Amino acid sequence: MDSAICGGRSVTTDDPWYSDAWTPTEGVRASPRRLAQWLQQGGRVSDRLFDRWLRRDSRVVSGTYWTPLDVATRVSQWLHRHNTRSVVDIGSGAGKFCVAAALTCDCEFTGVEHRPHLVETARELALRFDVHHRVRFLEGTFGRDPLPEAEAYYVFNPFRENLERTERQLDNSVCLNESRYATEVQQLTTFLGGAPARTLFIEYGGFGGHVPASYELLHSERHAPCLLRCWRKAEHAQLAPNRVHSYARRG
DSSP, X not given: OOOOOBTTBOOOTTSTTSOOOOOTTTGGGOOHHHHHHHHHTTOOOOHHHHHTTSOHHHHTTHHHHSOOHHHHHHHHHHHHHTTOOXXXXXXXXXXXXXXXXXXXXXXXXXXXXXXXHHHHHHHHHHHHTTOTTTEEEEEOOBTTBOOOOOSEEEESSTTGGGGSOGGGSSOSSSOOOHHHHHHHHHHHHHHHHHSOTTOEEEEESOOSSOXXXXXXXXXXXXXXXXXXXXXXXOSSGGGOOSOOOOXXXXX
């Protein structure tokens, strides 16, 4: 999924951190087309308005598990600034990050998700917002299935659910446990270490491990309740200035 509980803190639609921006010309009846236009014009749209176009089971957990719109918009600005053309979302869930970011930049997005029903939900969302020509979703398990090649990779603490109690997990359709968490964190660290020079890595809420020392920190912002960071792999490991390690987040 493209998000997870931040620092053990679940963000619900009643939480003060949950975006309450709104579209004054459309209100709660805003269509995907009108929401897209508002975002493209630089307006702020509330997560509530956007999430109503998700399936109900995905909508009710959005505040906990999916990337906030403000974060997706900020990431799209960074992607544009660095002339990025392709992005992979590791653990794309219901597709909210890929679809929202695609509305405000020209990148091609690929979401990789291990729950088949969420892949289907994400594809529906891309169709509703008419970005399906630039956004695709693949069923796959990180560490088992190879990731598509891309210029940038995005995560929202995708492995954290492994550490949650059963009742706080999305569902029981996949196997989740501490062993898998440790394995996936290490696999992502290894993947990043072997990525080509100038690869961007964008993390919201971390991923449980440390970004390799060959990456330089380009941007860092607090988007409550998590930290949003953008890294770039240096041409050579010794040319990575302003090195700041990511943090291993625990509940």
